[in-house]
Amino acid sequence: MKLSLAPLQGFTDLVFRRAFAKYIGGIDQFYTPFLVLQNGGDLKSSHRREIDPRVEENLVPQFIGNSLKEFVFFRDHLIDLGYTKMNWNLGCPFPMLVKKKKGSGLLPFPNLIEEVLSEGLDDRINLSVKMRIGHDSIDELEPVLTVLNKFKISEIIVHPRLGIQQYKGEVDLDAFDKVVSLSKHPVVYNGDICSLEDYQQLLERFPNLKQMMIGRGLLKDLFLARRIKGEDTLTASERYDLLEKVHGEIFNSYSSYLSGDTQILSKLKPIWEYFSSNFNNEKKVYKGIKKAGSINKYNAAVAFAFQQGAKDIEIL
């Protein structure tokens, strides 16, 4: 099984991806959180840093947009930087973007998707799409797949919820089944894989899947991908050491280019929404981190987290 890390804006940036790949691993392919073309026709500096220079071999840059101009900008820019793959976000449910017909907001308009692909697709770079099963209704699914089937697309990554659901409710595995049967492209499953059991149940239902993508579940248990691959033979104390190294690397990376406690903490503290689940006593750990108003207090809260120890997850 090929495993990829889902892009999570604010969590899986270059700093996180490099620390994770260096110390933990188990992931075959990484994606940037979505990049946007600004009105001035360029990338924000934080977005540029994600892809330029190209330092990660197995990185797929993802962009969000709904126009040929945006598509062509990313296509040509990524080719110039040496990338061979790019991903189009047709899944983001944030209302501000949806209103502009971006992310899952583009799913009700398959004709727009078709226009962009007819003009913009180019053999020099492989395109994949990441999508929901519709924005407002499951009725949007088939027309979108019919359009995508007309084009050369390397894979379709599907998070089987509607955009309007955001992250609520159950994933719709019947809808995912429909994608598998209607799409002529390889289909990748994404959504709510939080344990080895979740993975095994999905594989039982969809035995032909070749690739899955994991997001929040991996941040809550950094060793999940290794465990799925049968590569987690670590003791709790070895896990503890690796978590310490990953955190240390993330801390040092942000401290090297951001200045002042506020800026650094604005990057570090949110990570713990998920990272705290790697530790015993996770609620208390997260509470301590959230309260920290200075780097000194943050370091004390981190020391408390490590005193609790890494969760000793049973290996099946």
Ligand SMILES: Cc1cc2nc3c(=O)[nH]c(=O)nc-3n(C[C@H](O)[C@H](O)[C@H](O)COP(=O)(O)O)c2cc1C
């Ligand atoms: C905080 C947050 C940020 C996200 N940012 C992105 C993004 O930039 N691009 C994208 O395609 N999906 C984004 N997603 C969606 C995830 O990639 C993924 O599809 C979703 O979380 C379901 O997978 P999971 O249950 O394994 O996390 C984001 C999700 C969350 C919770």
